[in-house]
Amino acid sequence: MIKGIVTDIQRFSVHDGDGIRTTVFLKGCQMHCFWCHNPETISHKQELQVNTAACIGCMACLSSCPHGALSKVDGKPQYSRERCKVCGSCALACYAQARLLVGKSMSVDEVMAEVMQDKAFYDNSGGGVTLSGGEPLLQMEFTMDILRRCRQSGIRTAIETNMAWPWERIATVLPLLDILMMDIKLIDPVRHKDTTGIGNRQILDNLRRLSKEKIPVIVRTPVIPGVNDTPEDIGAIADHLRDMPNLLYFELLKYHPLGTGKNRTLGIENARILTPPPDEFMHMLAEVARQRKINVRIAGESAKHK
Ligand code: SF4
Ligand code: SF4
CATH class of the missing domain: 3.30.70.20 (Alpha-Beta Plaits)
Structure with missing residues (x-):
């Protein structure tokens, strides 16, 4: 029986894809960004x-x-x-x-038992299941099995991935997905490695290959003061998205210090409290990206700002 380590199953989530969703957070990530919202998902252990x-x-x-x-x-x-x-x-x-x-060890059956409780809500709202983390492709067998079971039950599927994988792994999961959400933190490879712990060449290569696929893609960038909160950095990311026919939208996420308190409770030493960027500043960055003729959103803002 395939088992995985799950940190949380969040029902009635509206931020991780269309409609009403259940988001399953898997434990473990290859990156260790100091601003992570969910630092409890970084280590793959309990x-x-x-x-x-x-x-x-x-x-x-x-x-x-x-x-x-x-x-x-x-x-x-x-x-x-x-x-x-x-x-x-x-x-x-x-x-x-x-x-x-x-971190709870769960079988696919146990995850599906929770997921199926809200099937009627997914059907009525155009929602479904999102696998997040952490990095869901780190627990590949578990992820694939949940996605397969969702498909068999007529549930729409999405994943949130950092895309730092050989293309073969991405290609394996694509047929089981309705939407793929991916992060791009920085285009500059040196600063990407300094702040996340790994380089971004594979991520950007995968982005190029993804743009030739049919799957709808949402690209997200957390805007982190002192890391990537400049018009140049956001513009450079948007430049990589301008010729992407399957891009649904580019979403900017305002830094939130939520992870800092959690870091302390987990004994993680890299806690830094930053001041979130003001709304006007986020709008300015969004405009910079829009100049590349792409659809841009700011997470958490109403449709009139999109
Ligand atoms: S502190 Fe708690 S989790 Fe750690 S060994 Fe003791 S009882 Fe177990
Ligand atoms: S002493 Fe504090 S940590 Fe220990 S059981 Fe009581 S409330 Fe919990």
């Missing part, structure tokens, strides 16, 4: 998320830990990530949900 602000000091976790990773200091639990074996006992003991085990 993790313990510790939110000390939610702790009510009941100490129920202390006796539940079989590995000596918790001790009592000044009336609060002191946690050693080094000793922790991520067994999840303390998360079960914690009623305040200050300790959560992130």
